[in-house]
Amino acid sequence: MKDNNIPLKKKSQFKDIVKRFLKDKVAVLSLIFIVFLVFCALFPNVVAPYEYDKYDMAHAFSPVSFEHFFGTDNYGRDIFSRVVYGARISLGIGLVAVISSCFVGIILGAIAGYYSDRIDNIIMRLMDIMLAIPSILLMMAIVTALGNSTLNLTIAIAVSNVPGYARIVRASVMTEKGKEYIEAAKSVGSSDFKIIMRHILPNCMAPIIVQATMSIATSILSIAALSFVGLGITPPTPEWGSMLNDAQSFMRDHYHVVLFPGLMIMLTVFAFNLLGDGLRDALDPKLKN
Numbered sequence: 001m002k003d004n005n006i007p008l009k010k011k012s013q014f015k016d017i018v019k020r021f022l023k024d025k026v027a028v029l030s031l032i033f034i035v036f037l038v039f040c041a042l043f044p045n046v047v048a049p050y051e052y053d054k055y056d057m058a059h060a061f062s063p064v065s066f067e068h069f070f071g072t073d074n075y076g077r078d079i080f081s082r083v084v085y086g087a088r089i090s091l092g093i094g095l096v097a098v099i100s101s102c103f104v105g106i107i108l109g110a111i112a113g114y115y116s117d118r119i120d121n122i123i124m125r126l127m128d129i130m131l132a133i134p135s136i137l138l139m140m141a142i143v144t145a146l147g148n149s150t151l152n153l154t155i156a157i158a159v160s161n162v163p164g165y166a167r168i169v170r171a172s173v174m175t176e177k178g179k180e181y182i183e184a185a186k187s188v189g190s191s192d193f194k195i196i197m198r199h200i201l202p203n204c205m206a207p208i209i210v211q212a213t214m215s216i217a218t219s220i221l222s223i224a225a226l227s228f229v230g231l232g233i234t235p236p237t238p239e240w241g242s243m244l245n246d247a248q249s250f251m252r253d254h255y256h257v258v259l260f261p262g263l264m265i266m267l268t269v270f271a272f273n274l275l276g277d278g279l280r281d282a283l284d285p286k287l288k289n
Contacts, residue, residue: 020282027278030271037268041088048081052238061254071256073247079257082238083264089239090268093150094219097157102212104158105165110196112166113173124170127163135160139222143231153232157219168211172204206283210276217272224265240265 022028040047049069056076064071070079112123130138142156176182177200185195224241226232233239235246240261247257 017282021278024278024281026274027281030274030278033267033271034275037087037091037271040084041091044081044085044088048078048084050078050081052077052082052085053236054078054081061250061257064256070260071254073243073257074250079243079260082243083240083260086238086240086243086261086264087268089150089233089237090220090223091216093154093157093223094216097154097219098161098212098215100154100158101161101215102165102208105162106169106201106208108162109166109169110173110201113170114177114192114196114200116174120170123166127166130160130163136222136225139226140229140231143226148231148234150233153223153226156226157222160222161215161219164215165208165211168207169201169204172207173200176200176203206280209283210280213272213276213279217269217276220272221265221269 044052054077056072058076059068059072060074060076062068062072062076068078068080070083073079073082108123108127112120138160139156142159143152146152146155173196182195182199185199190199223232223239224244227239227241228245230245233242235242243261244258244265247254247261251258
């Protein structure tokens with residue numbers, strides 16, 4: 001009888017979370033916008049009317065029109081198409097970087113929080129050292145040392161995000177490990193690995209999910225910032241930050257070349273932050289009616 005109630009309980013909890021999330025209209029709209037961006041990233045040739053590298057010098061700096069929704073740049077390339085293809089770069093790198101940093105941060109945070117004492121001190125002091133360095137400087141140093149490439153950019157962003165996950169997971173693990181169900185698991189001879197993976201981490205997922213959602217926003221902003229200063233994605237590959245860098249010389253006379261890439265960065269970061277806020281409210285059991 002007890003086993004039959006467990007799936008029903010989990011299903012009921014999931015339904016409650018979804019119901020609370022759907023009440024937040026701003027978060028739902030943000031999710032819809034993000035889903036559209038993901039579609040653009042997966043199928044850019046379906047959304048974009050032109051290839052991102054199609055040059056047409058005869059129509060350079062064309063204004064916004066039905067033919068070119070966002071106008072064209074100094075090479076006559078369609079800005080709307082380049083913005084759409086740029087979503088694949090920004091979301092792809094951001095997602096891979098967040099998954100990588102989340103994986104490493106969870107491991108370090110779980111070890112530090114569960115074993116404490118000397119291991120905790122070593123790991124957390126290392127994380128403190130990384131947090132003491134401004135993240136943008138740390139990323140610039142890593143990219144400069146490893147070289148300018150998509151892989152190195154992803155590594156730099158992932159490394160800078162690890163301390164945040166480690167601290168969140170450590171705090172959650174330290175809260176959970178003193179509870180009665182952990183003592184019960186130890187009493188029946190469960191190994192530390194099994195206790196961490198099967199009992200502690202599943203109960204720490206809510207703050208991790210929220211942190212991951214917001215980390216994607218900061219990662220996209222970091223990609224754009226590094227590309228803007230020439231340490232990220234190099235032309236002619238479309239990326240919102242590098243598009244701003246290429247267009248900064250023409251922004252006085254042709255506002256559209258910087259308006260739309262900058263607007264996409266702002267809207268995407270804003271949408272992920274709002275989605276993170278909505279998920280935090282939905283996953284917080286204290287907000288349950």
